[in-house]
Amino acid sequence: MSENPSTLMSQSRLHIELAERWGARNYAPLAVVLTRGEGVWVWDVDGTRYLDCLAAYSAVNQGHCHPRIVEALKLQAGRITLTSRAFHNDRMGPFLQQLCELMGYAKALPMNTGAEGVETAIKTTRKWGYTVKGVPEDAAEIIVAEGNFHGRTTTIVSFSTDSQARAGFGPFTPGFKVIPYGELAALEEAIGPNTVGFLVEPIQGEGGVVMPPDGYLAGAAELCRQHRVLLIADEVQTGLGRTGKLLACQWEDVRPDVLILGKALGGGMFPVSAVLADEEILGVFEPGDHGSTFGGNPLAAAVGMAALSVLVDEGLVENAAELGPWLMDQFRASGSPHVEQVRGRGLMIGVVIKESSGPAKPFCKALAKRGILAKETHAQVIRFAPPLVVTREILESVLPDIQAVLRGEGVDLG
Numbered sequence: 491m492s493e494n495p496s497t498l499m500s501q502s503r504l505h506i507e508l509a510e511r512w513g514a515r516n517y518a519p520l521a522v523v524l525t526r527g528e529g530v531w532v533w534d535v536d537g538t539r540y541l542d543c544l545a546a547y548s549a550v551n552q553g554h555c556h557p558r559i560v561e562a563l564k565l566q567a568g569r570i571t572l573t574s575r576a577f578h579n580d581r582m583g584p585f586l587q588q589l590c591e592l593m594g595y596a597k598a599l600p601m602n603t604g605a606e607g608v609e610t611a612i613k614t615t616r617k618w619g620y621t622v623k624g625v626p627e628d629a630a631e632i633i634v635a636e637g638n639f640h641g642r643t644t645t646i647v648s649f650s651t652d653s654q655a656r657a658g659f660g661p662f663t664p665g666f667k668v669i670p671y672g673e674l675a676a677l678e679e680a681i682g683p684n685t686v687g688f689l690v691e692p693i694q695g696e697g698g699v700v701m702p703p704d705g706y707l708a709g710a711a712e713l714c715r716q717h718r719v720l721l722i723a724d725e726v727q728t729g730l731g732r733t734g735k736l737l738a739c740q741w742e743d744v745r746p747d748v749l750i751l752g753k754a755l756g757g758g759m760f761p762v763s764a765v766l767a768d769e770e771i772l773g774v775f776e777p778g779d780h781g782s783t784f785g786g787n788p789l790a791a792a793v794g795m796a797a798l799s800v801l802v803d804e805g806l807v808e809n810a811a812e813l814g815p816w817l818m819d820q821f822r823a824s825g826s827p828h829v830e831q832v833r834g835r836g837l838m839i840g841v842v843i844k845e846s847s848g849p850a851k852p853f854c855k856a857l858a859k860r861g862i863l864a865k866e867t868h869a870q871v872i873r874f875a876p877p878l879v880v881t882r883e884i885l886e887s888v889l890p891d892i893q894a895v896l897r898g899e900g901v902d903l904g
């Protein structure tokens with residue numbers, strides 16, 4: 491390939507070199523340079539089309555450049571974009587109303603990134619612990635699960651169990667207790683008099699699409715209720731239709747005390763996150779306690795409203811519920827000697843590659859060569875999470891390619 495001058499001079503090469511020359515090396519992307527997106531499709535700078543099976547870690551549930559969201563963004567961009575919270579704006583109120591009514595909460599606090607949503611949830615839970623539950627000053631404890639991913643801030647990596655996420659970034663924030671994921675007995679044992687919250691992902695996305703046993707969330711909710719501990723659900727990735735319900739917690743009829751949303755709340759267009767809870771919990775914030783220059787800005791609010799409307803009006807939650815189980819069956823039917831397990835819920839699917847077949851990355855590279863973009867999450871898992879606007883016809887058109895790769899065709903098995 492390297493003898494071919496047109497390959498050497500390709501647009502992709504050029505952009506990769508620029509990124510590597512000028513960018514910090516905190517990512518290791520596949521060698522694809524994207525320039526355009528529409529629905530489930532993306533195109534690279536050399537004109538090749540791909541099916542996006544990552545959807546920016548579920549931030550693009552509504553599909554790339556959804557016309558209604560683009561329209562909302564353009565309209566608002568020409569009107570007013572940022573006012574800061576020093577003044578009111580006429581988009582935030584309607585956005586928070588729509589969000590709270592859809593999710594069934596009394597109040598919401600808007601932020602930008604998912605990590606900021608998690609930080610906000612930690613702060614509200616701690617302050618609730620001191621002012622409502624009566625925990626002694628600076629003694630509040632929050633329980634978290636092994637294998638968690640809640641973002642990249644210094645406090646959040648303090649309770650990560652991924653050694654690379656922490657290495658070199660200490661000293662860490664105290665006040666967190668880590669327990670095994672999916673074990674109710676461990677949760678019960680960990681709860682003490684100063685426990686204020688249990689922060690958990692309904693399915694661990696970055697952890698490798700790890701599903702807890704049935705009844706885990708409902709059991710955790712019950713334990714939290716008994717011990718007056720807040721159940722904090724991080725639905726930044728699982729929320730907004732990804733798993734075939736509006737919230738993954740709804741699979742077990744659980745209503746978390748504190749709900750964190752992000753990613754798809756911005757319709758793949760703009761960072762929008764929020765923490766939702768009732769008055770007793772979010773009411774602990776007084777003016778000046780917490781904030782964000784961009785949080786609740788009119789552009790984000792306009793985009794957030796359009797993102798939620800598209801999700802509801804286009805039946806994207808139902809589409810994920812219908813296509814997910816079917817797609818998992820198709821993956822299982824590939825007859826691959828390399829696949830250990832296919833797991834997930836809705837269109838959040840993990841295909842686990844056997845360790846004897848090597849890591850998942852070469853499978854992702856082979857998929858990219860066939861026009862399917864997926865990314866491994868942890869060494870052995872290929873995550874398939876296309877935009878929720880995907881159709882059965884589109885998936886059927888790429889299934890032979892996916893199944894061939896799962897069987898190892900064109901995969902550099904080392």
Ligand SMILES: *Cc1c(COP(=O)(O)O)cnc(C)c1O
Nearest residue numbers: 603604605639640641724726727
């Ligand atoms: C992506 C993610 C976050 C962090 O969101 P950012 O917008 O990247 O800060 C937090 N929690 C979960 C479960 C996520 O998947």
